[in-house]
Amino acid sequence: MNTGAHASAANKPMLTNAVALSPQSGRTLWWLLLSTLLLLLATAVSAQPNPERAAAEAAQQQRQPGNNAPFWTDIEAMRRGVTQVQTIDAGVLINPGGELWRKLHEGPFPFWGAIWLVGVPGAILLFWFFAGPIKLHAAETGRLIRRFASWERVLHWTAATCFLILVVTGFTLFFGKYYVEALLTYPVYSWVAKAAVTLHNFTAPVFAVTVVSLFLAFVKRNWWRAYDWGWVRLLGGFIGKGEPPSGFFNAGEKLWFWFGVTTLGLVMIGSGAVLLLPVYNQTRDVLAAADIVHLSAALLFVGASFGHIYMGTIGMRGALRAMREGVVDETWAKEHHSRWHDDLKAGHAHEASDAPLLAPTAAPENLR
Numbered sequence: 001m002n003t004g005a006h007a008s009a010a011n012k013p014m015l016t017n018a019v020a021l022s023p024q025s026g027r028t029l030w031w032l033l034l035s036t037l038l039l040l041l042a043t044a045v046s047a048q049p050n051p052e053r054a055a056a057e058a059a060q061q062q063r064q065p066g067n068n069a070p071f072w073t074d075i076e077a078m079r080r081g082v083t084q085v086q087t088i089d090a091g092v093l094i095n096p097g098g099e100l101w102r103k104l105h106e107g108p109f110p111f112w113g114a115i116w117l118v119g120v121p122g123a124i125l126l127f128w129f130f131a132g133p134i135k136l137h138a139a140e141t142g143r144l145i146r147r148f149a150s151w152e153r154v155l156h157w158t159a160a161t162c163f164l165i166l167v168v169t170g171f172t173l174f175f176g177k178y179y180v181e182a183l184l185t186y187p188v189y190s191w192v193a194k195a196a197v198t199l200h201n202f203t204a205p206v207f208a209v210t211v212v213s214l215f216l217a218f219v220k221r222n223w224w225r226a227y228d229w230g231w232v233r234l235l236g237g238f239i240g241k242g243e244p245p246s247g248f249f250n251a252g253e254k255l256w257f258w259f260g261v262t263t264l265g266l267v268m269i270g271s272g273a274v275l276l277l278p279v280y281n282q283t284r285d286v287l288a289a290a291d292i293v294h295l296s297a298a299l300l301f302v303g304a305s306f307g308h309i310y311m312g313t314i315g316m317r318g319a320l321r322a323m324r325e326g327v328v329d330e331t332w333a334k335e336h337h338s339r340w341h342d343d344l345k346a347g348h349a350h351e352a353s354d355a356p357l358l359a360p361t362a363a364p365e366n367l368r
Helices: 002-046 050-065 069-076 099-106 108-131 148-184 184-219 225-234 250-276 282-314 319-326 329-337 336-348
Strands: 145-146 327-329
Touching: 002 329, 099 329, 108 282, 145 329, 148 184, 148 282, 148 319, 184 250, 184 282, 225 250, 225 319, 250 282, 282 319, 319 327, 329 336
Parallel strands: none
Antiparallel strands: 145 327
16 A cells, blocks of 8 residues: 555656646647637638629629639730740730631631632633634644653642642631531531541642642743733733744743742642641741631632633643643644744754653654
8 A cells, every 4th residue: 555655656746747738738729729710700701692792793794704804904915824834825825816817717718718719610611601612723734742741741640639639628628617517417527527637638748749840840941931921912812813922831821830830839838838737836826827828829729720720621622632642733833832833843942752851852853
């Protein structure tokens, strides 16, 4: 028993010390509890509905959706924000310049573009119906002149094939949701559009190479000459009697070469490259501008090509044979390209050769 008493006496100072620390710990605990209660009370008060404040917010929402005037003002001014995405336009939430692009795509281009693509060939066919094709005045001699070499014809038809593929796929993508989708239904058109964009993108580089190759192959024969102005003044013979003199290519073909193949071709290639290869930090404004330029050039290019296709097929007899077989009758050369015919007779020009860099053929004996 005495031992227990001594043990209790020995433990007594320790209990006293523990009781002495409890007031400080208690005050800390009470402050924490009080702070928590005050925070809960403030949250409850702030959460109470305020009719006047709700009405003010509703009115502000009507005047300005988003209820954050400075924020949307900065957005409309294209002030850049902060984001973790590392691209050139990542800090711009809304691009106002895109509104112009949308209005052009939703309004003028589909309407007037469709009228242009239907109206130009329609006018050409109407002209052909009343005027008919350009015919030879004299009988054919049966003596053939090689006008285009095999490699030139292959180059031409490769470019023509690529051009047709790009036209069909490109206008399917642009006019699709306005016209094609209504015919095919959306699910079917979605597959058509997917195939069109793939074919368009893979055909474009081939077309670019053929356009550059066509320029190098025919640029020397398309230099503008003084006598070409006479051909333009007489509209190629539609005014006056007989076709004006022209060289290997007449002025109409030269205009197609310089304005269509060269100028519009290069514009299409350049703008298409910006759209197809957006890896050079092009901004959305640059891409939108490239798209408008690409579409505008395409409409002009296709419209001009209708005239070229017409003259090369049903508009002039013997023209298609020149590019299909590479040869023309002597009468055809004399009436449509008299200066080229005279140069052949004088030995100043040569027939087309499949080895033009090695040994061009001499002037044909039957023309001397």
